[in-house]
Amino acid sequence: MKCSIKYSLLGLITLAISAPVLAAPAQDAGQIVAPGPAPAAVQGFVGMWTVIKSWKKGPVPDKGELPLTPMMEAKRARLWAMDKANVVLPGRNASCLPGGIFDQFTFGFRVEANSEYMLVIGGEGPTLRPVWLKKKSHTPDNLLFPTYQGESIGHLEGNILVIDTVGINEDDEITYALSAQDPNMHVVEHWKLNNLNELQVDAWATDPKAFYRPWHFTMIYGRAPLTNQFSYCDDPSKADELNINNPPTDRFIPPGADR
Amino acid sequence: MFKLGPRHLAALGVVALAPAAAHHSYVMFNQNVTTNVDAVVSTWQFTNPHGKLWIYIYDASGKPQLWALEAPGPAQLLQHGWDKYTVKPGEKMKISFHPLRNGSHGGSLVEIILPDGRQFDTGASPGGSGNGGRGGFGTSANPAGK
Numbered sequence: 001m002k003c004s005i006k007y008s009l010l011g012l013i014t015l016a017i018s019a020p021v022l023a024a025p026a027q028d029a030g031q032i033v034a035p036g037p038a039p040a041a042v043q044g045f046v047g048m049w050t051v052i053k054s055w056k057k058g059p060v061p062d063k064g065e066l067p068l069t070p071m072m073e074a075k076r077a078r079l080w081a082m083d084k085a086n087v088v089l090p091g092r093n094a095s096c097l098p099g100g101i102f103d104q105f106t107f108g109f110r111v112e113a114n115s116e117y118m119l120v121i122g123g124e125g126p127t128l129r130p131v132w133l134k135k136k137s138h139t140p141d142n143l144l145f146p147t148y149q150g151e152s153i154g155h156l157e158g159n160i161l162v163i164d165t166v167g168i169n170e171d172d173e174i175t176y177a178l179s180a181q182d183p184n185m186h187v188v189e190h191w192k193l194n195n196l197n198e199l200q201v202d203a204w205a206t207d208p209k210a211f212y213r214p215w216h217f218t219m220i221y222g223r224a225p226l227t228n229q230f231s232y233c234d235d236p237s238k239a240d241e242l243n244i245n246n247p248p249t250d251r252f253i254p255p256g257a258d259r
Numbered sequence: 260m261f262k263l264g265p266r267h268l269a270a271l272g273v274v275a276l277a278p279a280a281a282h283h284s285y286v287m288f289n290q291n292v293t294t295n296v297d298a299v300v301s302t303w304q305f306t307n308p309h310g311k312l313w314i315y316i317y318d319a320s321g322k323p324q325l326w327a328l329e330a331p332g333p334a335q336l337l338q339h340g341w342d343k344y345t346v347k348p349g350e351k352m353k354i355s356f357h358p359l360r361n362g363s364h365g366g367s368l369v370e371i372i373l374p375d376g377r378q379f380d381t382g383a384s385p386g387g388s389g390n391g392g393r394g395g396f397g398t399s400a401n402p403a404g405k
Contacts, residue, residue, distance in 0.1 A: 107334065244327040244365040247313055251302035252348035254315050257323040
């Protein structure tokens, strides 16, 4: 009898000790931890956001104008001339490429978050941008590789989420057909809720080759219903620009029309 | 000669300061010209990165000619009340679009009027927030200057 009580107690103790391990994912304890809920201030950013204003009158005098260096102005002029000549410009104009960090600003996005990261899902390009909330510094330069969304780390200063991004792909368009020029391009953002349904993002982009001073812009987003709108190149033509010579075959064709 | 009107200036004021521009230019479309036609829908592609409306327009001899009209992507179209079934193949309707400058059978879709009188705007007209907005986003930052 004593023996069975002893073994029962031993069994209970064993079960009590092992229960957390059994409940945890099958991995080395302490190495990977399931994310918890996001900080309250970050949870407020969760949801779908669409652009309602591209600039807000504020203390900055630049009003969002691109402070392009002479080299970039010349490049823009060349692109403009090509564009006027109906030449399809390289990059995203010719094919479906990821939208990248600046495309997210332009077309809105969806945000999900947990304790580890806030995930910004690009509005029109297939760009997933995690903003790491617990990282204190960026990946060392020798390990950092360029991506369209870059590497973003964020921290809260009160209710403002300050995001710092580096490692942006040189092909990432900062604006129409103009891409970043410096692999050391650096973007700092301030995210804050003006109210429950209005998100303001102020951003400063530094790229010595592209900008003669940091480029500052402000975007105002409105909360929108959740929809499934995040894939990009569903058009069978797999092109961005209009291709009138590639009609779908399963279309309505009226009598007398060429097939 | 096209002149900027108050509506266009207002549009510039709204879109000139965005951080990034659209995927592609809208210089290929003559946004100073709006073509209004009666058409028959061939098919409607409610897809990213652009919706595309294929229509037949009857020429002077009565022969149906196929045209392709580019629209904003679903994210923008949803905001203007469009969905996958807004238009149906074989349906007749009135359509407005900005034609391609090169004279090919294509354009930028502006608006449709269904037989029951319902109107759907894409925002592609100057000052709009849809197609034109995409082309116009980042006016100051856009080599196309739109």
